Amino acid sequence: MSDLPFPPRSRALDSLPGYPMAGIAERRRELEREGVDVIDLGAGDADLAPPPAAVERLRQAVEEPSFSRYPFQLGLPAFREAVAAWMERRFGIELDPFSELLPLIGSKEGIAHLLISILNPDDVAVYPDPGYQAYRGGTVLAGATPHPVPLRPEDDFLLPFHRIPEDVLERTRVLILNYPNNPTAATAPRSYLEEAVAFCRERGIVLLHDHAYSEVAFDGYRPPSVLELEGAREVAVEFHSLSKTYNMTGWRLGWAAGHSEIIATLGRVKTFVDTGAFLAVQAGGIGALESWSDWVPGNVAVFRRRRDAAAEALREAGFAIQAPRATMYLWIPVPGDGDSRAFARRAVDEAGVIVLPGAGLGEGGEGFFRVALTTSEERLREAAVRLAELA
Numbered sequence: 261m262s263d264l265p266f267p268p269r270s271r272a273l274d275s276l277p278g279y280p281m282a283g284i285a286e287r288r289r290e291l292e293r294e295g296v297d298v299i300d301l302g303a304g305d306a307d308l309a310p311p312p313a314a315v316e317r318l319r320q321a322v323e324e325p326s327f328s329r330y331p332f333q334l335g336l337p338a339f340r341e342a343v344a345a346w347m348e349r350r351f352g353i354e355l356d357p358f359s360e361l362l363p364l365i366g367s368k369e370g371i372a373h374l375l376i377s378i379l380n381p382d383d384v385a386v387y388p389d390p391g392y393q394a395y396r397g398g399t400v401l402a403g404a405t406p407h408p409v410p411l412r413p414e415d416d417f418l419l420p421f422h423r424i425p426e427d428v429l430e431r432t433r434v435l436i437l438n439y440p441n442n443p444t445a446a447t448a449p450r451s452y453l454e455e456a457v458a459f460c461r462e463r464g465i466v467l468l469h470d471h472a473y474s475e476v477a478f479d480g481y482r483p484p485s486v487l488e489l490e491g492a493r494e495v496a497v498e499f500h501s502l503s504k505t506y507n508m509t510g511w512r513l514g515w516a517a518g519h520s521e522i523i524a525t526l527g528r529v530k531t532f533v534d535t536g537a538f539l540a541v542q543a544g545g546i547g548a549l550e551s552w553s554d555w556v557p558g559n560v561a562v563f564r565r566r567r568d569a570a571a572e573a574l575r576e577a578g579f580a581i582q583a584p585r586a587t588m589y590l591w592i593p594v595p596g597d598g599d600s601r602a603f604a605r606r607a608v609d610e611a612g613v614i615v616l617p618g619a620g621l622g623e624g625g626e627g628f629f630r631v632a633l634t635t636s637e638e639r640l641r642e643a644a645v646r647l648a649e650l651a
Contacts, residue, residue: 272400277393284614291612299635299643302614304442304588306634308507308562310548311555317547321540331536333527335363339542343500343515346549350474351485359520362527365537367472367501367514370526372398374497374516375434377529378466379404384428387436388419390443390618390625392470395436405431410624417446417591421459435460438470440483443621443630444591445584447477453486460495466522467496472514475505475556477586478564487518497522504588505556506548513537513545563588569637573644578651590631594618595651598627603650611646 288298309315321327340357347353347361355361364370375398379385382404387395389408399406407428411417421435437456439448453469460467469486477483486492497518503509516526530536570590571583581592594603600617607613607629616632618625633640 272403276397276400284608287608288614291608296612298608298612298614299639299646300614301631301634301640301643302616304504304632304634305509306504306507306563306588306632307636308559310506310508310511310544311551313547313551313555314506314508314544315547318540318544321543324540327539327543329539331363331539331542333362333530333536334358335536336539336542336546339363339545342546342549343517346552347485347487347517350552351488353485353487353517355487355517356520360517360523362516362523362530363537363542364499364514364516365534366503366512367470367499367516368392368394369534370514370516370530371395371436371468371470371499372401373529373533374468374522374526375399375404376402377525378522379433382431383433384431385434385436386419386421386424386428386432388438388441389623390621391436391438392442392621396622404433407432408622408624411441411444411446417441417444418448418452421456429463432463432465434466434468436468436470437486438472440473440477440584440586442473442587443589443616443618443625444628445587445589446591447481447483447585450484450489453484454489457486457489457492457496461491465495466519467492469496469498471498472501472504473587474500475552476560476563476588478560478567479585481585483586493519495519497526502545502548505559507559508544508548511541511544513541563633566633566635566637566640570631570633570640570644573641574631574647577644577648579644579647588633590633591618591628592631594627594629600626600629603629606650607647611643611649613643613646615647 344355344357371394379402384405384407385399386407389410396406409419474483486496501514574581594600600619604617607615616630618628
């Protein structure tokens with residue numbers, strides 16, 4: 261019990277939903293103590309190794325004393341230059357590595373801090389529902405008004421920004437998009453992204469594009485960057501991450517790219533809350549980016565095989581599912597009454613399989629559950645067999 265005369269948390273924090281994976285680790289440990297073989301398909305954290313080149317660069321850098329000093333927001337200039345070179349190679353975009361790029365301690369913190377840096381209490385942020393927790397978190401912690409927009413199958417899970425009410429648009433300062441999408445695995449046609457850029461330019465809205473899954477794509481699909489599009493550099497900032505593409509979730513390294521004034525604003529906020537990503541990790545990031553053309557295709561092929569195995573097995577188990585063109589997720593309608601939280605509880609308690617309830621990432625996700633392709637094909641097939649009892 262606290263002796264404080266007030267709750268030791270802000271009203272903004274109290275208004276945030278619980279973490280979607282809260283309690284899962286504890287429940288897994290309970291079941292494993294009881295002898296249950298648990299298959300965890302909840303978190304998007306693959307059981308695969310990072311590129312050897314990244315590990316070797318990190319190892320070398322850790323032994324260099326100067327890499328243990330404060331990185332500050334400048335970070336490692338060579339990492340900025342490697343990012344700029346990769347963005348040009350991958351998307352055909354020329355960026356100034358020192359004014360149009362900013363290293364991040366993972367894209368999650370950068371997204372949240374950008375929202376804190378640009379939103380005022382009378383502003384609105386429009387974002388997808390379901391969607392990544394940082395969208396709502398950064399908005400609420402900035403004191404602004406969140407406006408989640410449900411992603412519907414009939415819209416191909418594309419956020420229908422043209423249908424946002426006018427009274428909301430008048431206060432909207434930022435539109436958040438995320439394609440390829442977590443958790444729905446939807447992809448956006450280039451024409452849709454072009455319309456979004458034009459829409460934001462017309463309305464004077466910042467376009468924040470979360471591009472964490474830009475490289476985890478299959479069957480010849482190559483997700484574009486919004487920064488490729490005409491006029492995007494005037495309104496957009498895009499967030500990239502090494503987490504999913506390179507199996508480096510725990511390294512916490514990413515970057516923001518785009519509008520120089522927005523990048524500078526984000527950097528100023530970060531000077532008050534962090535001192536930048538560990539320089540040795542940034543050195544490792546150079547190794548990862550330099551191994552992109554040789555190493556990434558093989559890693560993506562692993563996810564493709566897992567996608568195919570899981571989709572086939574889940575269909576045979578009675579679930580309605582289409583294999584997506586991108587991401588490391590499957591987005592599956594909940595059988596029966598569509599209660600995603602109840603289904604997820606049954607999945608772990610009765611089948612020993614952890615899945616993410618769609619409503620855990622926003623009420624717009626109700627009626628679906630997410631499977632992460634984070635384990636072997638054999639384990640994914642076994643999970644489908646177990647879940648068949650619930651279909």
